[in-house]
Amino acid sequence: MKRSPLDNFRARVLHVVRRIPPGRVATYGDVAALAGKPRAARAVGNIMRECQRPDVPCHRVIAAGGRLGGYGGREALKRSLLAAEGVPMRGSRVLLENCRVHVRLIERR
8 A cells, every 4th residue: 555645744754753862852844854845844733733652752843933832732741841851941932052953963863
């Protein structure tokens, strides 16, 4: 059975997100670009919202500018998980310059 292009993109997104190490974050746009569709940030957000897999650290994917994003309505939980990993924040924003994952780091893993 052949997989649809959407299934292939979803698999690539989940693969990229699994490679984000603890204490680091990536934006929805970063993940989209690394998964091969740089203009698909919204699709990445939808995939993260629907993902219930414990092996995918969805909390490490954030919105542009360091905003936390929705996390299924559990923004406080997302903030707590990121704080527990040592991700620096100011208010409800992640300080991206200190913890944004580098493309090279993702590609090496």
